[in-house]
Amino acid sequence: MTESRRSVPFSYRPGRPLFAVAPMIDWTDRHCRMLHRLLAPDALLYTEMVVADAVLHGDRERILGFDAAEHPVALQLGGSDPDKLARAAAIGAGMGYDEINFNVGCPSDRVQSGAFGACLMREPKLVGACLKAMREAVAVPVTVKCRIGVDEQETGPALDALADEAVEAGVSAIWVHARKAWLKGLSPKENREIPPLDYERVYALKRRLPDVFVGLNGGLASVAAGAGQIGRVDGVMLGRAAYNQPDDLRNVAPLIAKVERRPIExxxxxxxxxxxxxxxxxxxxxxxxxxxxxxxxxxxxxxxxxxxxxxxxxxxxxxxxxxxxxxxxxxxxxxxxxxx
Known part of the structure; x- marks a missing residue:
């Protein structure tokens, strides 16, 4: 087992290349993260999305427990109530998570019935209020992961409005899945594949916010493909590709982290x-x-x-x-x- 590398607090810096494995419901549990950590010591790892109510009322060790070797590891929260999210964020930070991330991108029926996830792309002011409450509750970075828009929204105004509220709230990073989410008519799986990718929209956001860390997610098939995006964005996040091709994670160190590290045999x-x-x-x-x-x-x-x-x-x-x-x-x- 690896040892914890959390010698200093985790932080985001625009211009510092960063690779992350995306939060994936039913997949990125603590056992998955341990495997990924062994393969990629330089990656940022994410939990599955955890609803704030589950943190507040559920079995916290079962839901949030993790191994110290997983650092740096981020807790992704779902919800739409600023007070609940702030309290859940404080609990997560108290358990040692290096980052609290807010989900504004999941299009599943479950989050739609709860009026959170991708639904919140329509409510940037509420997103800002949630992020501000979380930011005031913890000392670790607070970030957001979103889509470029939902349904018939124009992606330029939609993403910019959300990003402006996030920056005003004091987030450390904005991770963008470069697709719209269609809340009616497409399954979560189809929402990962059918809406066209629009990397240019994310590049435009980065040009607009040069001093804010902007990360890209969606459609990246390999670590090498992600490395090709560094420079136009600050970081890249792989989801299914990382899970289905875990051996490729050994390439994070040379291609993105740019460190000399012997891959684990x-x-x-x-x-x-x-x-x-x-x-x-x-x-x-x-x-x-x-x-x-x-x-x-x-x-x-x-x-x-x-x-x-x-x-x-x-x-x-x-x-x-x-x-x-x-x-x-x-x-x-x-x-x-x-x-x-």
Missing amino acids: DGELIEAMTHYAEQHIARGGRLGQVTRHMTSLFAGRPGARRWRQILSEDAVRPGADASLIARAFTEVRPIETVAA
């Missing part, structure tokens, strides 16, 4: 994740909760199909123990590193 990764899974099982967890995030490792290599099969089928059997990870790895032809 396959054997080291397997050893670390086995140890992590052992600890999780000892606390009452199940092996499959960890290994479900590992099935996409080693894609394209001889033995990768058998690796996936073992982790998908055997790891969920009652009593499965962490040694199964090493057994599955014996099916994969090992290589020392993944080339940049």
